[in-house]
Amino acid sequence: MSTKLREELLWRFAKTDDPEIDARQQRILEVLLSANPQMKQRLVDEGRLEGRLDEGRAALRRVLAHRQIPLASEDEARIEACGDLATLERWLGQALTALSAVQALR
Template sequence: MSTTTSEELLWRFARTGDPEIDARQERILEVLLSANPRMKQRLVDEGRLEGRLDEARATLRRVLAHRQLALTSDDEARIDACADLATLERWHDQALTASSVPQALT
């Protein structure tokens, strides 16, 4: 798809604030996704992963707070930026016994 075509599609499907137009756009998207089950599944899988990442970040923060290990803004940013579930799970496990945040986030 050319850049021009891609940009036009993005422009045409931008939210308008008009409920009628937005509903039409959503219907078109539903039709396109039903015609392409692989893309629909990919989007579902990406949503599930993002949900698992969000939950892992929240759980890690709860453990650190419960252990009274205060996060700096840099620590918060590092946790938010982490998009690897295995890393977040490792940090969680380390946070259970770490004596400091840097020790937990190694």
């Protein structure tokens, strides 16, 4: 794709407060996604993973809060930055018996 075409697409799909333009952009995206089911599935899969990561982070925080284990700002940042579901699940299991955030997040 040429730089000029890319710039034009970005311009045409810029964020807008105009509901008519927003609706037109949505229709265009729907057509493009229906023409490319693999990309649509990829986006769905990415959305599901993000949802599971968000749920994992929230569950971990709930368990730690319920167990009255305080989180330092570095611990919060580490939890928020974690993009690996297996790590979040491991931390959640460790949080069930940990005596500190350090033990839970090792």
